[in-house]
Amino acid sequence: MTVGAPVWITRARPGALATAERVRGLGFTAIVDPLLAVESLDVQLDLSHIAALAFTSANGVEAFARLSDERGLPVFAVGRATAKAARGEGFASVSSADGDVEDLCALIAAGAHGSVLWAGAREPAGDLVGMLRGRGLMATGVAVYETLERAPSEDTLARLDAPAAVLLHSPRAARVLAAILRQRPAPTARFLCLSEAVAAPLRDIAEPGSVTFAPRPDESALLDLLNS
Template identity: 45%
Template sequence: MAGMDGTGPRVWITRARPGADRTAVALAARGFTPVVAPLIALVPLDTPLDLAGVAALAFTSPNGVTAFAARTPRRDWPVFTVGDATAAAARASGFDRVRSAGGAVDDLAALIAADWTADSGLILAPGPQEPAGDLAGRLAGRVALRPLPLYAAVETDASAPVGFDSVLVHSPRAARALATRLSPAAAGGRDLVAISVAAAAALTGAGFARIRIAATPDEDSLLAALGNPARPV
């Protein structure tokens, strides 16, 4: 699915699938024409799954939930998640004791620290090989937390689509890939909408007409920053 039929402004989705396809559905519902051309792909890793002593789980994205749920049928741990979309993914995967921090990695660290101690047991954090935030570092000395890399984010060979109006960037990794694909001339007159300041950092001098940042690092806020297409009077 490179794009969907529609007459609204064309929005380039750079994130990896399957998230890119969910974003496309949300954009189409808002009246945009989504153009799915991911700059990032998720590649599974065969990391050994050592669950000995694990007392809880922490997830920073729905991708981490999906990757972990595919590796084990166990669903008996309490779960901490970075935000509501990740919490929904955890519940949909069968976990029934789920608490959402409703924000970013700092909020997740605060939620865990308020409810967990070094004596409470090990928290396993399944996720990417290169996490966007250092959850373990934020909890060092207070909580025993072990990252579990289950997938790697790698660049695709996708090029910029023709005739897009705006581009969505969901991660610093995608932003760095975009910076190598798009010249200032190609970015001129177009809008960049990023999920966070960190995700926009690699593109501040890329030549975009406008750069908009989501109020909080989640999909709903990203789409709110994009706004709605102009409606005919």
């Protein structure tokens, strides 16, 4: 892409702001207009029999940290960004799967001793708890935040009338965007996705060849697509 070209960041805040800094650092114009908004849930946590925590997003880490002062349990994180968020909240023992939910399940199965608590979204993209139980592990889950859909501004949508890139971090954001594109096509836009699962909702909506997904599910690989 041309230096200075607009890049629409669709992920929820506060992660969108960190992504915007990286996009600007690469010489592009960052447009922060999330398709999703995160709201923490007020829930009671019972950690009395929990031996480890599992997180599939930085949002889950941050929401859990608001609800509990517990920082001594070992943490298993799906990827580097989630692991970084856990360390930033004060967790000392953090292991990262550097991959997707299946990779995280394998990491936990190899390293956890005792019951695992997953803390995440009310409507998660994957069933980590079910996968762990399928391997014979003791696992429970608690929703600590919910993700709400939001409409982008008309100014943002107008940017798609010229060459632009759209960054997508989750299947849900991709589904929201797909619904928008059915009503308002963007034939010159490029849709850069964190993974194949994120790209799937756009395959039959966007122009052929305009949807690309990162070779591994982390943001550095996603941002590399801007220069490909």
